[in-house]
Amino acid sequence: MLSRDQAARYVGVSPVQFDREVSTGRWPTPERRGSRVTWDRRLIDRAQDKNSGIVASSESSAHEPTVDPWA
Template identity: 50%
Template sequence: MKAERGNSLPLNLPPRGLSRTEAAAYVGVSPTLLDMMVKDGRMPKPKHINSRTVWDIRKIDKAFDELPGGDPDEENEWEFSA
């Protein structure tokens, strides 16, 4: 999150709603990939507040948790087994 957002939130408190660019950066993808993930249901659809389009950070967190990979019980395709 950029400090120059022009709001009064403390720097350690992320905003609840993220822009498209911020939402993409938050999950580590490009805005174009975020769009594809929204379209195929891997990421949540944004909310519309007047003329603004914002993603709910809590819904992004939930969707990110549900993405495959990173689960200790899942097989690691990159792990070398002898």
């Protein structure tokens, strides 16, 4: 979990720019835990994969684990 400043640094923008991009949907919304607001780094990675076209939108939103065909 990343703080606002950490998440902004992670994606390479200022905290103010990060807030703007969260509000437009480029990045995921934070989780609130009491007074603390944090971002899941894996969700940020998935959003970037979707934004760059590496992964289709439907694939990036899947939260189900991959099934092992050999199990």
